Amino acid sequence: MASQGTTTLDRFLTSLAEIVRDRDGAKLQDFLQIEPPLPDVYGQMVAELRQQYPNGSPKEADLLLRCEGLVPKSKGSSAWTSFPTFMKLYFSFLRDVNVGNLLETYNLLKVLLNQCVIALGDSQFGIVVLPTVLYLSKVLAKLAMGLDRQPELIAHLLRLEAGSDQDETAEKVTLVEKSANVVREAFIKCLTDRSGTPGVHGKPEGKRVGIYLMANLCLKLLFQCGKLRNAEQMFASITAQSPPLKYFPASQRVTYLYYLGRYLFSNNLFFPAQIALQSAYNQCHHQAISQKRLILTYLISCNIILGRFPSRQLLQLPESEGIADKYIPVCQLIIRGDYIAFREHLTVNSSTTEWFARKGVLLPLRNRCEILVWRSFARKVFIHGGFLGDPQNQAQRGPPPFLYLNKLEAAVRWLQAQHSSSPPMIPFATSLAASAEKFQFGSQVVSIAPDLDFAYIDGPVANGTAPDASILSKYADYLCPDSFFDATGQRQSNPTKTLVDGSPDADYSQYELNPYANGITQEAEKTSPLMREIESILASLLTQGLMRGYLTHRNPRFAIPGARLRGALPTGFPNVWQTIYARESEDTGVPGWVQPPAIMAAPAGLAGGGRVVNLAGARPVGVQ
Amino acid sequence: MSNNQSQDSKAAEASQQTQQQKPTILEEDDEFEDFPVDDWPENETEQAAGATANGKDLHLWEESWDDDDAAEDFSKQLKEELKKVDSSR
Numbered sequence: 001m002a003s004q005g006t007t008t009l010d011r012f013l014t015s016l017a018e019i020v021r022d023r024d025g026a027k028l029q030d031f032l033q034i035e036p037p038l039p040d041v042y043g044q045m046v047a048e049l050r051q052q053y054p055n056g057s058p059k060e061a062d063l064l065l066r067c068e069g070l071v072p073k074s075k076g077s078s079a080w081t082s083f084p085t086f087m088k089l090y091f092s093f094l095r096d097v098n099v100g101n102l103l104e105t106y107n108l109l110k111v112l113l114n115q116c117v118i119a120l121g122d123s124q125f126g127i128v129v130l131p132t133v134l135y136l137s138k139v140l141a142k143l144a145m146g147l148d149r150q151p152e153l154i155a156h157l158l159r160l161e162a163g164s165d166q167d168e169t170a171e172k173v174t175l176v177e178k179s180a181n182v183v184r185e186a187f188i189k190c191l192t193d194r195s196g197t198p199g200v201h202g203k204p205e206g207k208r209v210g211i212y213l214m215a216n217l218c219l220k221l222l223f224q225c226g227k228l229r230n231a232e233q234m235f236a237s238i239t240a241q242s243p244p245l246k247y248f249p250a251s252q253r254v255t256y257l258y259y260l261g262r263y264l265f266s267n268n269l270f271f272p273a274q275i276a277l278q279s280a281y282n283q284c285h286h287q288a289i290s291q292k293r294l295i296l297t298y299l300i301s302c303n304i305i306l307g308r309f310p311s312r313q314l315l316q317l318p319e320s321e322g323i324a325d326k327y328i329p330v331c332q333l334i335i336r337g338d339y340i341a342f343r344e345h346l347t348v349n350s351s352t353t354e355w356f357a358r359k360g361v362l363l364p365l366r367n368r369c370e371i372l373v374w375r376s377f378a379r380k381v382f383i384h385g386g387f388l389g390d391p392q393n394q395a396q397r398g399p400p401p402f403l404y405l406n407k408l409e410a411a412v413r414w415l416q417a418q419h420s421s422s423p424p425m426i427p428f429a430t431s432l433a434a435s436a437e438k439f440q441f442g443s444q445v446v447s448i449a450p451d452l453d454f455a456y457i458d459g460p461v462a463n464g465t466a467p468d469a470s471i472l473s474k475y476a477d478y479l480c481p482d483s484f485f486d487a488t489g490q491r492q493s494n495p496t497k498t499l500v501d502g503s504p505d506a507d508y509s510q511y512e513l514n515p516y517a518n519g520i521t522q523e524a525e526k527t528s529p530l531m532r533e534i535e536s537i538l539a540s541l542l543t544q545g546l547m548r549g550y551l552t553h554r555n556p557r558f559a560i561p562g563a564r565l566r567g568a569l570p571t572g573f574p575n576v577w578q579t580i581y582a583r584e585s586e587d588t589g590v591p592g593w594v595q596p597p598a599i600m601a602a603p604a605g606l607a608g609g610g611r612v613v614n615l616a617g618a619r620p621v622g623v624q
Numbered sequence: 625m626s627n628n629q630s631q632d633s634k635a636a637e638a639s640q641q642t643q644q645q646k647p648t649i650l651e652e653d654d655e656f657e658d659f660p661v662d663d664w665p666e667n668e669t670e671q672a673a674g675a676t677a678n679g680k681d682l683h684l685w686e687e688s689w690d691d692d693d694a695a696e697d698f699s700k701q702l703k704e705e706l707k708k709v710d711s712s713r
Contacts, residue, residue, distance in 0.1 A: 145655075220655070220656065224655075249662045249663035250659075250662075250663050250664050250669070251658075251659035251661065251662050251663060251664075252662075254659070255656065255658075255659070258656055259656075281670055282669060282670055282671035283669050283670070283671070284669065284670045285659065285661070285664050285668055285669065285670070286668060286669060286670045286672070286673035286674070287668075288659060290657060291656060291657060291659065292670060294654070294656050303685055307687070308685040308686065308687055309685065309686045309689050310684070310685065310686070311683050311684055311685060311686050313682055313683050313684070314682070314683075314684045314685070331689070334689075335689055335690070335691045336691065336696075336698050337698070338698060358654065359654065376690070376691070379690065380691075380698075380699055380702055381702065381706065383692070383694075383699075384694075384699065384702055384703040384706050385703075385706035385709065385710075406709070407706055407709055410705065410706065410708075410709045411702060411705065411706065414702070414705045418701075569692075573690070575687060575688060577685075577687040578687065
């Protein structure tokens with residue numbers, strides 16, 4: 001069916017037909033190049049295509065006809081019709097692509113990949129295009145992520161597009177997320193291959209070899225666009241249908257465990273995240289420094305939160321370069337127990353936090369480690385100000401070791417005074433400690449600058465006066481809206497723009513607005529708000545098992561009973577990692593990580609009863 | 625998938641050479657790069673390399689980090705401060 005003036009295209013098609021007949025997926029991918037600079041022969045082919053099959057001409061149907069010749073026709077089975085359509089799109093892409101317009105290039109490429117994924121779905125031939133799907137996915141991902149980083153390249157084009165399609169209510173989907181959605185389709189095609197043995201008893205055969213290649217690419221895109229929640233279904237599908245991870249090549253295992261670990265970390269599942277990331281680190285190629293460094297960033301964060309600090313040896317490794325100096329101060333501050341310095345170190349706008357924030361570990365570190373700082377602080381106050389038990393009188397029954405909490409209260413006030421002399425931090429920690437307890441609202445242990453929008457609630461309220469002009473100028477749409485609903489639910493218009501709820505500073509002194517007003521006993525009034533806050537922090541430490549003993553509320557004390565054998569410190573302040581490990585290690589399974597099924601030894605003489613059947617790989621009937 | 629074992633090891637050698645040539649500088653890019661090779665044997669993993677480097681497993685994590693050094697500045701000041709509480713009672 002050779003046409004005149006298409007010698008290069010003719011040869012190309014002949015070779016393709018052979019490749020498809022031989023089912024040589026790798027060679028097919030090698031032939032279907034799209035990324036410039038392309039070899040000269042592609043330039044010749046593009047010239048022929050433009051000459052013989054111009055865009056929009058009726059001759060395009062002939063091109064499709066020629067592509068249909070590529071698919072072997074066998075009796076009894078349906079032809080692989082999606083492949084010729086894909087090939088036709090491939091030739092159109094080569095012919096029409098204009099890399100001067102990157103948005104158009106992206107859209108053409110996405111359509112091309114979409115069709116290739118459809119071709120992948122064929123149960124007989126689909127696997128032939130798997131390498132091509134991966135290749136096109138990678139090019140699409142690279143383009144989308146590149147444009148994501150340099151949005152100015154296509155900003156003018158996106159504006160034009162938005163102008164024609166103005167739907168403000170529709171959620172804006174970024175190019176990266178769109179790409180992730182296409183790649184996910186390819187992932188599903190790989191995962192649901194019906195040939196061979198599916199699930200946990202299966203091996204990476206057929207299209208299943210692509211499960212983690214596609215999953216990893218999709219995860220990379222989802223992390224880039226911040227749509228981690230979309231990954232949840234992927235992990236669930238993998239758990240339900242994938243062969244064990246260990247049968248896949250090392251690069252795929254390590255990459256997958258890295259993303260899985262980061263996903264679990266983002267979901268506050270630090271212990272399984274630590275298992276996945278440690279395994280990723282262990283299995284990583286020892287010369288892959290940049291990958292090891294990224295794994296370590298999250299692995300170290302996990303371990304610090306779980307109470308384990310990076311060793312000096314670890315921090316001296318080449319992959320720790322550039323991250324060691326970030327984590328050492330954090331560990332030192334936890335050990336020292338200065339909770340105000342810890343907060344200041346990880347405050348917004350400090351130069352150190354920018355790095356943690358970019359890595360996505362700032363908030364977990366700040367929120368999860370502060371309790372460890374408090375443990376260190378309480379421990380030091382106990383050492384220097386507590387009753388550690390009478391070593392002379394060990395055999396006798398004496399009072400258990402204890403700490404008067406007023407000592408801790410004094411230590412907190414001392415720490416606050418220490419920090420009030422240092423220059424205030426902005427804006428999270430403005431005079432962090434200086435004016436604690438002057439605030440009627442919020443924490444007593446730290447004073448956080450109130451939200452500017454509510455700043456005036458601490459100020460004196462002049463009853464009955466109209467709100468400040470500056471408040472009105474900011475909140476007029478809220479305080480004096482065009483219309484409102486009255487007590488009966490009827491809509492009332494407000495043409496004069498009056499304050500619909502009356503003056504916000506109205507006098508309510510005849511009403512009791514404190515919901516706890518009647519519950520306050522005389523005893524509670526004797527306790528300072530600071531002491532109440534310290535008690536609740538210690539109660540939290542006790543609940544988490546990071547301190548052991550009990551609190552007395554009347555004459556506030558922390559007591560450590562049963563300390564005679566091991567001593568007050570190891571009993572009252574047990575090792576953090578060992579405490580968390582003992583609690584968490586009951587379940588070492590990592591969701592999303594498919595392990596080979598446990599081999600069940602059937603002991604001789606045990607028939608029927610008592611046998612445990614592993615149903616981990618079982619699927620409900622009818623589910624693909 | 626298109627790589628067979630011999631290609632892998634050749635590619636591994638090539639990639640190791642380029643990796644050794646590259647100076648270890650911190651890249652600002654936070655992207656997890658593709659590995660230059662698809663697969664590698666157990667003895668090229670971090671775990672195996674770390675173990676052979678010093679004859680035993682590398683000690684990665686400190687479980688016991690509580691600071692009992694009373695001479696350390698913060699502890700010393702805290703101790704002085706707590707003495708004042710006692711004497712003022």
